[in-house]
Amino acid sequence: MIYLDYAATAPAPRAVADAMYEVLAGQYGNPSSQYPAGLEMKKRVEGWRRTVAAAMDCPPERLFFTSCGTEGDSWALRAAVWQNRHMGRHIVTTAVEHSAVMECCKQLEQEGCEVTRLAPDGEGNITAAQVLEAVRPDTAVVSVMLVNNELGTVFPIGEIARGLGAKNPKALLHTDAVQGFLTFSARNLGADFVSVSAHKIGGPKGVGALYIGPRVKNPRPLLPGGGQESGFRAGTEATAQIAGFARAAELRMETRQRDREHLQALKAHAVEALSSIPDLQIIGAGGAPHILPVSLVGWPSQNIVNDLGSQGICVSAGSACHQGKPSHVVAALKLPKRTASGVIRISFGPETTAEEIDACARALRRHHDTRMPML
Ligand code: PLP
Secondary structure (H helix, E strand, O other): OEEOEOOOOOOOOHHHHHHHHHHHHHOOOOOOOOOHHHHHHHHHHHHHHHHHHHHHOOOHHHEEEEOOHHHHHHHHHHHHHHHOOOOOOEEEEEOOOOHHHHHHHHHHHHOOOEEEEEOOOOOOOOOHHHHHHHOOOOEEEEEOOOEOOOOOOEOOHHHHHHHHHHHOOOOEEEEEOHHHOOOOOHHHHOOOEEEEEHHHOOOOOOOEEEEEOOOOOOOOOOEOOOOOHHHOEOOOOOHHHHHHHHHHHHHHHHOHHHHHHHHHHHHHHHHHHHHOOOOEEEOOOOOOOOEEEEEEOOOOHHHHHHHHHHOOEEOEOOOOOHHHOOOHHHHHOOOOHHHHOOEEEEEOOOOOOHHHHHHHHHHHHHHHHHOOOOO
16 A cells, blocks of 8 residues: 555554553553552653653643544633633634634634634635734634645744734634644744644544643633543543553654655655646645645546545545535635646655655556546
């Protein structure tokens, strides 16, 4: 199999599985138990918290484990709206957020919030000035992702944070950093909430983390209950998942610089290899080095994904090409119809090779030459 869908999820290395197995098989104590097996497990959870916090560059006491990136996004938005409930219920976000943010905003809208959704330019960019212009005195929270999962565009979170302080110092800033994990320092980013997910960096699925900054005084508990995660997110800790998360973060931190250079080189190689295919348009060659959206203009993306999939090549039609319609992210670019319906996302990881990219380029070329385009 040629796996070119790292933005969807990344394979876990053996060492991650081993770390999880060790906990599942041998270390089954509940971190809340007061005898040695429980106390020991509690200590280990705090160790893993320090590891993940180091990878995000934030104080461990401000990092909370969640069940996924989606959970962190929802928690952040709801906690921010709660903190500022007496000031206003206006939310500023973008039209290209992951569904985790988008759908939560829709829910909050049904509960009385007002949501401003900013449209990107034709390449998916949104400027800090655009975000700040939308901020009002009653804005409770601004939620802008760090890296877009379909386009790879990187949004100016630092600049937004600085401007927000001047425009509305009480408004809180959330960034969904799921696709930008290991490229930022939460301490320096300036966001009040930063959500991440383990399975995008080779950790297990079903575990994530949310950084909550010092301006959030008393975050509204996401799950009230037994007092875990400092009382803010109850539920027995997913010890094996958290162990795997920490191991993945540790491994990726060791190779972070080398991985980044490798991804940059791969992306440049992919742009060159794909550019010679007739009717192929690169949608965004800038941005994050692991995501490359392209369109085979006139050829429906779902057919491409199916055809390549049948040859063992995994790419995606955006994060979700819902029943043949372009995703909300692609739709927001306002591309011509034939371009929009041909968009696929190729995304790479540290294990990807140039030969795999070449095989994908050959398969795309074959698809172009042998399949009928749409009318
Ligand atoms: N946010 C972004 C930008 C993502 O790419 C994803 C996953 O694709 C998520 C949130 C959701 O993360 P999870 O799958 O851990 O819920």
